[in-house]
Amino acid sequence: MTLTTPPADVRADTRPKPPGALPIGLARIGLELRLYLRDPGQVVFSFAYPVIMLLIFGSVFGGETTGPDVRFEDYFLAGIAATGIMLTSFQAVGIAIAEERERGDLARLQLLGAPPAAYVIGKAGQVVLTTAVQLALLLTVARLAYDVPLPADAGRWLTFGWVALLGVLAGTVLGIAVSPFVGSARAASAGITGFSVVLQFFSGVFFVFAELPPWMQQVAAVFPLKWLTQGMRSVLLPDQAAAGEVAGSWEHGRTALVLGAWVIIGVVVCVRTFRWRRGEG
Amino acid sequence: MTTTGTSPHGLRADGPAVRVRGLVKRYGDRAVVDGLDLDVHPGEVFALLGPNGAGKTTTVEILEGLRRRDGGEVRVLGVDPAAGDRTWRARIGVVGQATGDGNALTVRETLDHFAVYHSRSAGADELIAAVGLTEAAGTRAARLSGGQRRRLEVALSMQGRPELLFLDEPTTGLDPVARRQFWAVLQRLREGGTTILLTTHYLDEAAHLADRVGVIDAGRLADVAPPEQMGGELRRRATVRWREGSGVRSVVTTEPDVVLRDLLTTGPRVALPDLTVTRPTLEEVYLQLVGAAPAEPAPEGVLR
Structure with missing residues (x-):
């Protein structure tokens, strides 16, 4: 079998333009999902970890309350849901890119002249879908095992939707944004995971946020996870629980502002610093 | 075809596939490529032969548009690679050193996926057969042998039907059997009319595959000739x-x-x-050209 090069008369002049970012991006969503599902470590970690955390917190603190009649398991469910979003977006993307770079997958995309936007579409699509499955699993377990009340009205589901989506987008672009700075896959895994765990402690995932030292609250308020967690509480806790927040309200406007700002910061950093490989080009 | 008209991309139909004049690339104070001239003609297989650190990979990466140059003139298919757009990139194929490890996709899945990136893809079956991976089509890339993975790389690089194919040390690290299989694949590509520029530090590989060999030493071409004429005067001595x-x-x-x-x-x-x-063997000529006379063994550990 012989592969032939096109004859001269169908070369440069008549060669059709290569496909755009959208068709390649859509194909990449399928590819990313397939690679994700073939990585058992990834799947178990991102799907089972939040559920296991919920079971642990539920067993240890089950029945206790915080603030005005808020059950601990309800309070932590919000934090775990937010953590889960960070896990499937920021953490998974940051680590995966370091691996793809080491494996030469990114070098291949560069050699093919693939539009970076197609790569981002693939990542974002995969993250949105895996996060949706993860949240559905987590909320189902919370409902069945701990009788956690799920949002009852459309307004709350709407809030849940935009908070989760902004969180996913911020996490994805920030995961891509940090990828040039994290070094090898091994270093990325340790660094990104370590950073995420510290951020979880600061952001009211493991503790009641209002009870943290003020300096910790102020540091956490700079990062998206605190706002994501607070947004989840606004959906999963009863209205009167807002009084237990530091500001005394859910601060939806500020939540949207901070998460939106991080999406924009992430995009700007990606555009300025993202490289298919280390060094030049 | 006898026309010499200029295409929208500036490639004269009868012009060289690759034209390099006075190429310079420095890392700090050290010139890795130091005034290199090179012509690769359409349809030929050209081997850049030289020891590690001679500037082969740097040169090829500049031609592929992956590295910037510090001086000189470069045209690849009539286009300056530093300004090469996607349409230009679609006309070249690259088997690089960096694209080595495989992931969890099978050979066929990989080719099916990357077909989407090209305006006119070669068929997956055709590609798989051409690189001799028919029996491994259902095997995940991560589980292929080194030689099979390299051949998958060739299939991917040929998927967009490129006019010019770059191969950077394609058989480094392969065992002798895998190297022979790889050579057979390249010979089939050459029969298909693809222009090929490959780098190698194996003399037998250059002699076996190439129409012309350029010996590169210290960032310059020390000699360019068909393998059987390499060394010129040296050879006749x-x-x-x-x-x-x-x-x-x-x-x-x-x-x-x-x-x-x-x-x-x-x-x-x-x-x-x-x-x-x-008469001096090809190897002795080569060693003299790259400044390592046969009497003294080639210096070890010359790494970039």
Whole structure:
């Protein structure tokens, strides 16, 4: 079998333009999902970890309350849901890119002249879908095992939707944004995971946020996870629980502002610093 | 085709596939590529041969548009690679050193996926057969042998039907059987009319595959010739040796027949014990060209 090069008369002049970012991006969503599902470590970690955390917190603190009649398991469910979003977006993307770079997958995309936007579409699509499955699993377990009340009205589901989506987008672009700075896959895994765990402690995932030292609250308020967690509480806790927040309200406007700002910061950093490989080009 | 018209991309139909004049690339104060000139003609297989650190990979990466140059003029398919757009990139194929490890996709899945990136993809079956991976089509890339993975890389690089294919040290690290299989794949590509520029530090590979070989040393081309003519004058120099008394005498000459006639007809000698006439092997010529004479072993550990 012989592969032939096109004859001269169908070369440069008549060669059709290569496909755009959208068709390649859509194909990449399928590819990313397939690679994700073939990585058992990834799947178990991102799907089972939040559920296991919920079971642990539920067993240890089950029945206790915080603030005005808020059950601990309800309070932590919000934090775990937010953590889960960070896990499937920021953490998974940051680590995966370091691996793809080491494996030469990114070098291949560069050699093919693939539009970076197609790569981002693939990542974002995969993250949105895996996060949706993860949240559905987590909320189902919370409902069945701990009788956690799920949002009852459309307004709350709407809030849940935009908070989760902004969180996913911020996490994805920030995961891509940090990828040039994290070094090898091994270093990325340790660094990104370590950073995420510290951020979880600061952001009211493991503790009641209002009870943290003020300096910790102020540091956490700079990062998206605190706002994501607070947004989840606004959906999963009863209205009167807002009084237990530091500001005394859910601060939806500020939540949207901070998460939106991080999406924009992430995009700007990606555009300025993202490289298919280390060094030049 | 005898027209010499210029296409929208500036490629004259009869122009060289690759044209390089005075290429310079520095890392700090060190010039890795130092005034390199190179022409690769359409349809030929050109091998850049040289030791590690000679500037092969740097040169090829500049031609592929992956690295910036510090000086000189470069045209690849008539386009300056530093300004090459996707349409230009679609016309070249690259098997690089960096795209080595496989992931969890099978050979066929990989080719099916990357078909989407090209305006006119070669068929997956055709590609798989051309690189001899039919039996491994359902195997995940991460589980392929080194040679199979390299051949998958070739299939991917040929998927967009490129006019020019770059291969950077494609058989480094392969065992002898895998190398032969890889050579067979390249020979099929060449029969299909693809222009190929490959780098190698294996002399036998360059001699086996290439129409012309460029020996690169210290960032310059030391010699360019078909493999059988490589070395020119060096190659024609023969050494006539014989024993005389307790020592060995030798004469280096481009006309050994004249030397022999003189030896046999003049003087009182009747016998010339251990008389030999040797021509330098390709390897000896190569070692002389890259400044590592055969008497002294090639320096070890010359790494970039």
